[in-house]
Amino acid sequence: MSRPLTAPLSAQPSSATLTTLLAEERTFPAPEAVAQVANLDAAAAEAWRQRGVEDPEGFWAEQAAHLDWETPWNTVLQWSPPTFAEGADVTDPLAELSVPSARWFDGGTLNAAVNCLDRHVAAGHGDRVATHFEGERGDTRTITYADLLAEVSRAANALSALGVEPGDRVVLYLPVIPETLITVLACARIGAVHSLVFGGFSAEALRFRVADTTAKVVVATDGQFRRGRAVPVKAAVDEAVAGLDHVEHVLVVRRTGEEAFAGEPIPWTEGRDVWWHDVVDTADTAHEAVAFPAEHPLFIIYTSGSTGRPKGLLHTTGGYLTHARYAHWAHFDAHPETDVHWCTADLAWVTAHSFAIYGPLLNGVTQVMYEGVPDFPAPGRHFEIIEKYRATTYYTAPTLVRACMTWGDDVPARYDLSSLKLLGSVGEPINPEVWMWFRENVGGGTAPVVDTWWQSETGATVVAPLPGATTLKPGSATRPLPGLDAAVVDDTGAEVQPSQGGWLVVRRPWPGMARTVWGNPERYRDAYWRQFAVQGYYAAGDGARYDADRYLWLLGRLDDVVNVSGHRLSTTEVESALVAHPDVAEAGVVGVGDELTGQAVAAFVIPSRRSVLDDDDAHPALEAALRQQVATVIGPVAKPKHVVVVRDLPKTRSGKIMRRILGDLLEGRAPGDTTSLSDERAVDAVRDGIAARRARTTTSTAAR
Numbered sequence: 001m002s003r004p005l006t007a008p009l010s011a012q013p014s015s016a017t018l019t020t021l022l023a024e025e026r027t028f029p030a031p032e033a034v035a036q037v038a039n040l041d042a043a044a045a046e047a048w049r050q051r052g053v054e055d056p057e058g059f060w061a062e063q064a065a066h067l068d069w070e071t072p073w074n075t076v077l078q079w080s081p082p083t084f085a086e087g088a089d090v091t092d093p094l095a096e097l098s099v100p101s102a103r104w105f106d107g108g109t110l111n112a113a114v115n116c117l118d119r120h121v122a123a124g125h126g127d128r129v130a131t132h133f134e135g136e137r138g139d140t141r142t143i144t145y146a147d148l149l150a151e152v153s154r155a156a157n158a159l160s161a162l163g164v165e166p167g168d169r170v171v172l173y174l175p176v177i178p179e180t181l182i183t184v185l186a187c188a189r190i191g192a193v194h195s196l197v198f199g200g201f202s203a204e205a206l207r208f209r210v211a212d213t214t215a216k217v218v219v220a221t222d223g224q225f226r227r228g229r230a231v232p233v234k235a236a237v238d239e240a241v242a243g244l245d246h247v248e249h250v251l252v253v254r255r256t257g258e259e260a261f262a263g264e265p266i267p268w269t270e271g272r273d274v275w276w277h278d279v280v281d282t283a284d285t286a287h288e289a290v291a292f293p294a295e296h297p298l299f300i301i302y303t304s305g306s307t308g309r310p311k312g313l314l315h316t317t318g319g320y321l322t323h324a325r326y327a328h329w330a331h332f333d334a335h336p337e338t339d340v341h342w343c344t345a346d347l348a349w350v351t352a353h354s355f356a357i358y359g360p361l362l363n364g365v366t367q368v369m370y371e372g373v374p375d376f377p378a379p380g381r382h383f384e385i386i387e388k389y390r391a392t393t394y395y396t397a398p399t400l401v402r403a404c405m406t407w408g409d410d411v412p413a414r415y416d417l418s419s420l421k422l423l424g425s426v427g428e429p430i431n432p433e434v435w436m437w438f439r440e441n442v443g444g445g446t447a448p449v450v451d452t453w454w455q456s457e458t459g460a461t462v463v464a465p466l467p468g469a470t471t472l473k474p475g476s477a478t479r480p481l482p483g484l485d486a487a488v489v490d491d492t493g494a495e496v497q498p499s500q501g502g503w504l505v506v507r508r509p510w511p512g513m514a515r516t517v518w519g520n521p522e523r524y525r526d527a528y529w530r531q532f533a534v535q536g537y538y539a540a541g542d543g544a545r546y547d548a549d550r551y552l553w554l555l556g557r558l559d560d561v562v563n564v565s566g567h568r569l570s571t572t573e574v575e576s577a578l579v580a581h582p583d584v585a586e587a588g589v590v591g592v593g594d595e596l597t598g599q600a601v602a603a604f605v606i607p608s609r610r611s612v613l614d615d616d617d618a619h620p621a622l623e624a625a626l627r628q629q630v631a632t633v634i635g636p637v638a639k640p641k642h643v644v645v646v647r648d649l650p651k652t653r654s655g656k657i658m659r660r661i662l663g664d665l666l667e668g669r670a671p672g673d674t675t676s677l678s679d680e681r682a683v684d685a686v687r688d689g690i691a692a693r694r695a696r697t698t699t700s701t702a703a704r
């Protein structure tokens with residue numbers, strides 16, 4: 001197979017920018033069929049972009065008007081940028097700086113759940129399917145908008161009866177089941193603040209979030225299905241909330257129906273614990289919703305924690321909903337009459353908040369919800385679901401696409417995927433070869449791949465193509481959405497030249513932006529606003545570059561940059577070069593200390609074939625081939641000094657490689673906080689790979 005991603009570009013290394021060397025020449029114009037029916041065609045997209053630049057507040061006011069407001073707002077935006085105290089030395093990292101504050105649509109009031117449900121039912125769409133639920137064991141449930149409204153009303157009544165008041169926090173520790181969606185919307189309906197915690201997290205990770213939010217109620221299940229087995233959950237919840245007096249109730253959904261796990265009955269604290277079927281299923285299906293101010297808190301979302309202790313970002317109502325609705329409508333080209341949208345993210349991830357909950361429901365589309373993992377009972381489960389529900393959009397993470405590639409092209413080929421109109425990617429940079437495979441093997445060679453760049457902090461998408469307007473380039477998230485002012489700048493805040501890497505920033509406030517870090521406004525200021533406080537820019541922490549067409553290419557996190565003899569290399573580019581090799585399924589790259597060059601590139605690779613993984617004798621040849629691959633694709637400076645063959649990589653639950661753990665392990669340090677890991681066994685997998693390589697290099701040195 002030819003691998004045309006290799007025309008090394010020359011670029012000047014400098015301390016302020018990144019050396020970027022990967023060039024991608026393939027382009028894919030918007031298909032005619034998509035452009036013709038798209039919400040935004042090329043001309044409209046250009047006009048919207050212009051409007052976003054010339055009158056950003058007018059632009060967002062128009063978007064906000066797509067929601068139902070009980071009271072209209074009086075000001076679109078009140079923005080207090082971060083400001084240094086008079087006479088402060090702005091280069092001093094401890095200089096006194098005010099905490100920025102954004103208020104969108106002040107004076108306006110609305111109810112989030114009414115916007116997601118009641119207004120569609122009132123418009124005569126109560127019979128439209130809101131969610132096709134597919135359980136891990138193949139059980140299904142079809143929930144219309146009218147059904148969902150009734151269920152949410154019940155849950156809202158039940159939560160109020162449990163004492164939940166507007167502003168109180170409710171933590172959800174649930175799998176991907178209808179009750180999760182229902183609880184989220186019930187919280188929103190009564191003005192309670194929801195915070196979802198991934199159901200696979202440990203009791204310790206849950207406890208941190210319950211304590212940090214001082215939650216009044218925790219909603220959980222008796223147990224969960226995992227790869228066909230029922231596993232306990234409630235005992236972990238008890239451990240997590242022990243001694244936290246602010247937790248007044250634990251509301252428990254009976255999901256597995258098991259009476260006991262390994263002989264232990266489900267632990268129960270009378271008075272505190274209540275069954276969902278006792279209090280929700282018996283509640284009234286009518287609920288009168290009241291409107292809340294635009295800046296009323298809607299939810300707290302913890303970042304994935306790939307760089308350290310997770311931050312609890314607070315999102316508020318009016319601005320967030322405006323941004324989520326707009327982004328879903330624009331880059332997923334929402335058509336409520338025909339769409340069957342599937343965002344595969346766990347509901348506890350921000351991706352699902354905006355693109356499996358609020359965005360799609362605000363636009364009134366039909367969705368798919370699936371409880372299980374993609375490869376149970378067999379690889380292909382996702383494709384089976386796409387075929388079954390005739391899904392039109394499939395939005396997933398690069399890590400999953402890379403996994404699909406190792407299962408083989410024949411797996412997607414077995415299913416009828418012709419209903420798919422659009423594919424989407426989020427969570428990490430999608431390597432060009434992975435993008436190509438996805439489009440070809442899942443998208444039938446025609447479906448646009450919408451690569452969306454955004455963060456928990458940004459609320460919804462900042463950079464993404466518009467499928468009916470944008471010419472795509474594999475691996476590029478293309479351009480900022482109309483209305484969003486993202487740019488790539490150097491250390492001084494000046495925009496970089498094409499092909500130079502720099503900091504990705506957002507130069508103007510936007511409605512979906514997080515308002516603060518829960519309970520820690522100084523951390524909010526210092527993490528995102530201090531670096532470019534003089535300019536008033538939001539610093540995302542990610543690196544990016546422009547190409548000659550001003551397309552954006554994400555380069556990974558700037559604190560992951562590898563500095564080899566003054567060349568600052570992007571982990572993303574080296575990883576993309578590695579996964580372009582047919583023997584590599586996944587790659588994680590990190591910088592490790594080196595006497596000669598300051599830092600050296602260390603690459604951890606999962607072979608695409610089991611036979612290569614298991615055959616230790618094949619590893620030296622693979623290492624040599626990969627060094628050569630990187631040297632040719634990117635340049636000799638990026639050649640990995642260490643190549644470690646591993647069977648797994650440490651990832652967050654949202655599929656992000658936790659590179660700092662790789663560095664810690666290779667340099668013999670204990671890995672720091674690992675509570676965000678989706679599978680702690682990956683740490684051992686890396687340790688084993690490192691030990692095997694050491695043993696081999698020691699033996700070969702001894703033999704010489």
Ligand code: ATP
Binds near residue numbers: 452453542557
């Ligand atoms: P923490 O901030 O605690 O380390 P996190 O950044 O992993 O956690 P999220 O907010 O879930 O938590 O992830 C946002 C990050 O994911 C972005 O900053 C970026 O690094 C990466 N990302 C998301 N989408 C894309 C994309 N399309 N292309 C490249 N990178 C992406």
Ligand code: MG
Binds near residue numbers: 303541
């Ligand atoms: Mg982050």
